[in-house]
Amino acid sequence: xxxxxxxSEQAKIAYQAFVDMKHSKAAHFACLEAIEKKYESxxxxxxxxxxxxxxLLATHDRTVLAFKTALDGITDSDEKIRLVQLLx
Numbered sequence: 241x242x243x244x245x246x247x248s249e250q251a252k253i254a255y256q257a258f259v260d261m262k263h264s265k266a267a268h269f270a271c272l273e274a275i276e277k278k279y280e281s282x283x284x285x286x287x288x289x290x291x292x293x294x295x296l297l298a299t300h301d302r303t304v305l306a307f308k309t310a311l312d313g314i315t316d317s318d319e320k321i322r323l324v325q326l327l328x
Contacts, residue, residue: 243326251323254310258327261307264300271296 243255271293275285285293314320 243323247323248314248316248319250310250313250315251319254307254314254323255327257303257307257310261300261303264296264303268293268296268300 243252247255271289275289275293278285278289311320311323314323
């Protein structure tokens with residue numbers, strides 16, 4: 241999915257922030273799944289895994305905030321609607 245060239249720079253920033261947010265979410269969920277598999281086989285996550293999970297969640301929190309901030313920065317309501325439709 242590519243953002244149309246006729247979008248504003250702010251919309252392009254919001255688009256990239258959305259992509260970053262999707263990647264950070266996927267990384268966090270992958271770590272959660274790995275820990276869950278470990279639980280299912282009787283293991284428990286270690287301190288390093290917990291730190292990694294916390295770090296991934298913090299990264300995701302930052303990317304969510306960056307997306308929200310970038311989306312709020314789009315002042316043209318029609319452009320904001322087009323962007324949200326593109327991301328849906």
